[in-house]
Each structure stands twice: as structure tokens, then as C-alpha cells.
Amino acid sequence: MSGLMLKLAPEERFYINGTVLVNGDKPGGIRVPGPDVMVLRHRDALKPHEVTTPVKRVYFTIQLLITRDLDEAETLPKLERDLAALAEAFAPADPDLIPVLQEMIRRRSYFSALCYLKQIVKLEAELLGEESNTALAA
Structure with missing residues (x-):
């Protein structure tokens, strides 16, 4: 199965x-x-007030695609631009990190993308010197 x-x-x-x-x-x-x-x-959903960083904005956008609160045709081009910016920002730490995510989104594997994004949220918090105070840290 x-x-x-x-x-x-x-x-x-x-x-x-x-x-x-x-x-x-x-x-x-x-x-x-x-x-x-x-x-x-x-339990995997972010609340709007928790969306405080670029990675969390991407997470929240994908979450809203899953719940159908956003239209895919309108949202995916902006999401691709946001991912391109993240790819540039995370390239020094791990050049393959965001391309893997981009492929998940192209395949519409949104739940897998959210699971993958959890590790990127943690990395982002480390790079910013912040604690992750969301349910995603669990």
C-alpha cells in the first residue's frame, strides 16, 4: 500500500x-x-500571528493552498519568487535545501513540503539567532 x-x-x-x-x-x-x-x-498549522519570518510565510502560504483559502493559479507564481529568494539566502548554508522544496511544490506534494519546511524553520531560527516559538518546533 x-x-x-x-x-x-x-x-x-x-x-x-x-x-x-x-x-x-x-x-x-x-x-x-x-x-x-x-x-x-x-497541529501542523501555523496561526497568522506566528508568521514572522520569510520561511514561515512560505509555510503559511502552502498551508493556505492545502485548506483552499488561496487559489493555486494566483499563488504559485508569487510562491516561486519567494522560494527563489530563499534559495539565494540559504545557498551558503545548504545549496540543495530550497531546490528540494521547489520540486515538492511543483509536484503539488504540499503536505511533504510542510514537513520538509519544519527543518528549514529551525535552520532559519538558528541563522537569525532566535528561538522558534511555534508548534513547528515540536
């Missing part, structure tokens, strides 16, 4: 294709078989 497997806590909220769903009263999991399904766990 291929696809994305999500483990869910009791009563955990998650989004599938822009619809909010809630797990039952016991831990569970779901398998998302297709690559065209947009998935986001509520």
Missing part, C-alpha cells in the same frame, strides 16, 4: 481537500492513497 499515512490523536482536527474533519474519541489513522489529496493536520 502506498500513500500518506496520518496518525491521529483522539479528537484531532485535520483538513482533507479544504474540509475540516475530526478524529473520533480514540487514536486512529487514515491512509491517503492519492497524491492529489490535500491534507493538513491542525
Whole structure:
């Protein structure tokens, strides 16, 4: 069986294709078989007030694409520009870091992109000399 497997806590909220769903009263999991399904766990979502850096803005943009609060056709060109700027900024630390992310976005693997971005949020915080104070640090 291929696809994305999500483990869910009791009563955990998650989004599938822009619809909010809630797990039952016991831990569970779901398998998302297709690559065209947009998935986001509520615990992985940034709140607007947490979007304080360029990497977090990219994360939040992808999050809003998953929840269908942004239109892909309008958003992807700006997202590509933002990623190009990040690629330039992170090239000294790791020249392959952002190109990997860009490929995930081209494939519309948004959940994978968010998971990958978590490590970049941590790196950004280290480079800026800040602590990451969001749920992404967990």
C-alpha cells in the first residue's frame, strides 16, 4: 500500500481537500492513497500571528493552498519568487535545501513540503539567532 499515512490523536482536527474533519474519541489513522489529496493536520498549522519570518510565510502560504483559502493559479507564481529568494539566502548554508522544496511544490506534494519546511524553520531560527516559538518546533 502506498500513500500518506496520518496518525491521529483522539479528537484531532485535520483538513482533507479544504474540509475540516475530526478524529473520533480514540487514536486512529487514515491512509491517503492519492497524491492529489490535500491534507493538513491542525497541529501542523501555523496561526497568522506566528508568521514572522520569510520561511514561515512560505509555510503559511502552502498551508493556505492545502485548506483552499488561496487559489493555486494566483499563488504559485508569487510562491516561486519567494522560494527563489530563499534559495539565494540559504545557498551558503545548504545549496540543495530550497531546490528540494521547489520540486515538492511543483509536484503539488504540499503536505511533504510542510514537513520538509519544519527543518528549514529551525535552520532559519538558528541563522537569525532566535528561538522558534511555534508548534513547528515540536
